[in-house]
């Protein structure tokens with residue numbers, strides 16, 4: 052596996068401009084000779100498909116939902132960052148760049164992150180022009196709020212529905228191109244295989260989820276924007292259909308998987324209540340602008356709260372521990388996610404948790420309501436309070452909300468170079484599905500920014516460079532490589548259908564989730580990871596000998612869809628644990644219990660682990676092989692993260 | 696709690712469907728409606744029966760995928776709540792609950808409770824956008840937009856495209872859905888240039904897809920999980936009247 056990041060020469064400020072200039076271009080009249088497949092219609096895939104269509108390429112876009120508008124990006128609540136400095140509070144491209152690198156605990160690639168910060172302003176301009184109704188001040192200008200890990204206010208938002216509005220913006224741009232005939236949209240089509248022809252990504256195989264047809268699609272390049280893999284934990288803040296299939300099957304075809312163990316556990320989610328639960332609901336981090344996080348100082352008081360003998364408001368101010376404010380005075384409740392999540396775990400592990408399971412802390416708005424009045428808080432977060440009440444039955448204005456960390460986002464993903472191309476020629480990877488920008492921890496409001504940067508502003512340039520290099524000529528979709536891929540997909544589906552065992556795929560997924568949360572969740576150690584590496588293959592065995600999928604493959608079959616995704620998770624989970632075990636240091640969201648400071652903070656080992664771990668597939672039941680991309684910092688000095 | 700479920704089962708678009716009875720013995724009032732169906736499916740699968748197919752994804756009330764008619768009401772009994780956010784605490788022990796798909800001609804049934812809503816996409820493709828080339832936009836603060844206008848646009852933009860409005864309407868009208876989009880874009884300064892073209896195009900696409908007329912019953916507004924109001928339909932009608940008059944007199948848009 053060759054890992055050449057292809058970082059352009061020049062100073063960090065000039066790299067992207069230089070690169071755009073030296074890139075090859077495809078002449079406008081020739082663009083229509085090229086076919087591009089985009090898998091995914093979220094912020095990354097939707098914006099890429101729309102822009103490439105607008106440029107004149109023939110685009111085919113695929114998603115598993117019944118409409119591109121339903122991609123999981125729709126669920127993002129809080130906001131999107133951009134270095135506009137509209138608040139005149141000292142923001143700049145460099146500051147956004149630095150905050151992102153530091154937030155990622157110095158485990159991301161400098162040049163990519165700088166470019167992200169550089170184009171962030173264009174994203175806001177583009178979205179405003181599309182009619183995205185961002186929040187405004189009375190003067191008519193765009194409003195901002197603050198998010199974790201930053202001391203400036205640079206987050207743009209549309210009530211608590213920023214992802215929805217940005218996605219509908221991208222969807223509208225996509226629709227304009229569908230109407231022009233430049234983009235063909237295939238809803239309810241699931242990609243099951245990547246097809247390589249002479250080492251280049253030249254197509255995919257999909258299953259039509261309505262009638263079960265297995266179909267081949269060929270193109271000059273393939274763009275994957277299939278999102279993250281938090282659903283490996285079963286319970287997460289993600290949509291039910293979120294899956295690792297697109298990325299993992301590409302991995303099995305030779306694409307390197309980078310840092311799979313970097314997962315983000317979001318600090319502010321509604322705590323789990325019972326076994327019936329199918330998902331965990333995120334309460335936007337923006338709430339930490341005004342909410343204060345606390346638990347009682349004394350575990351005995353927590354116990355009384357858990358038993359409902361007393362109410363939270365009965366706990367005297369002096370009895371409360373606002374632990375984030377205490378531990379991180381300069382960032383307070385806006386400490387980054389990994390740090391906030393771990394602090395909550397630590398408090399609950401010491402018996403100071405307050406929800407009835409013992410795994411929950413308070414997020415209290417009493418002070419903010421006293422200071423600003425309830426209407427101001429309603430204006431800012433009304434829909435979030437409503438959502439909280441709908442799920443928990445409690446009124447967050449009257450009593451503090453209860454929150455606990457939950458799996459939310461995955462920084463790891465397919466390895467890509469500066470052009471967002473994987474090590475497989477012609478396979479580009481965008482959005483949450485790639486690994487490049489967030490290192491070991493992502494800052495809030497930066498995923499939306501990255502998805503749109505990749506799709507609107509990066510890949511339209513970089514794909515041209517590849518296409519101009521190889522020339523037009525999509526292979527025959529009935530050629531041998533496609534036939535073979537189709538046959539192997541059919542075999543796999545038939546094998547799954549023929550098990551006819553006694554367990555549902557869902558029950559096995561739940562079991563996998565428990566293993567991952569226990570041993571590869573917020574705290575990881577050598578023994579636990581070894582244990583997981585033993586349990587996962589056993590569970591995979593159980594799946595292949597005991598899963599039951601009623602019905603056939605020739606119709607809409609929700610169990611077959613689910614089982615396919617679970618089967619991939621069962622292999623992928625092992626990869627994640629290998630990576631977590633191999634990375635014998637703590638960094639960002641990857642916390643190895645063996646490596647912490649006296650104060651319980653993550654302790655990096657820059658000497659041995661200042662690299663991206665890129666894994667190469669060797670076959671199921673065979674350990675993957677690791678390759679390193681060394682991270683070189685030219686513009687920033689690596690430092691111990693401090694938010695104190 | 697115990698429940699008697701009567702669920703619409705239908706193998707495919709052209710097969711006959713029927714209501715089938717199922718009994719649930721141990722439903723937690725804290726579980727969501729869809730989690731209750733997950734449990735039913737779990738039982739069905741383990742017993743070798745085919746699970747009930749239904750659409751869902753985010754389970755947070757935002758993707759617009761879930762689409763069940765409960766006791767005759769799209770999204771069920773709670774106001775401003777999509778079915779994925781409906782909790783079992785709103786039902787009583789021993790209750791009979793009838794679960795059907797969206798019932799509307801333009802949304803054919805694919806299987807069980809899953810319907811085809813692609814006509815909605817076609818309406819959006821007929822003008823639900825502002826044409827602006829990527830990278831050609833002016834600075835985000837170049838055009839100040841009053842907070843009132845931004846809020847109005849956001850109210851309209853909150854539509855999740857679920858189709859409950861169509862399912863609730865006896866004419867299967869898509870006016871509420873379409874008006875939400877035209878009102879959002881037409882109210883903003885950026886969207887004015889294509890205002891007339893947009894409303895004419897989207898209304899024509901709506902008619903072409905077989906959605907019925909609006910006769911002001913207001914059922915759509917009552918079931919809409921996002922609070923989209925009839926005011927937007929009134930706004931669209933005004934925009935439409937202006938645009939068609941201009942067209943009649945041959946004015947350039």
Ligand SMILES: Cc1cc2nc3c(=O)[nH]c(=O)nc-3n(C[C@H](O)[C@H](O)[C@H](O)COP(=O)(O)OP(=O)(O)OC[C@H]3O[C@@H](n4cnc5c(N)ncnc54)[C@H](O)[C@@H]3O)c2cc1C
Pocket residue numbers: 090091092093094095096113114115116119121122123124125126127128129130131213214240241242243276277278279288289290294296297333459460481482483484495496497498499500502
């Ligand atoms: C609840 C929640 C709140 C969030 N809030 C914020 C926030 O406030 N700010 C922020 O910056 N980030 C936020 N995030 C993160 C952010 O929303 C995501 O990281 C981002 O939207 C991912 O975009 P994407 O385009 O990469 O993928 P997605 O939006 O997940 O899109 C994936 C697409 O791929 C398709 N797909 C997947 N697999 C297949 C397959 N096998 N075949 C065919 N199609 C497939 C899907 O249909 C979909 O169209 C939030 C995330 C969650 C879960």
Ligand code: SF4
Pocket residue numbers: 853854855856857858859860861871872875915918919920921922923
């Ligand atoms: S208007 Fe309301 S009911 Fe109709 S599609 Fe939009 S959100 Fe659903």
Ligand code: FES
Pocket residue numbers: 750751752753754755756757758759760761777778779780855
């Ligand atoms: S499942 Fe997304 S709105 Fe109900």
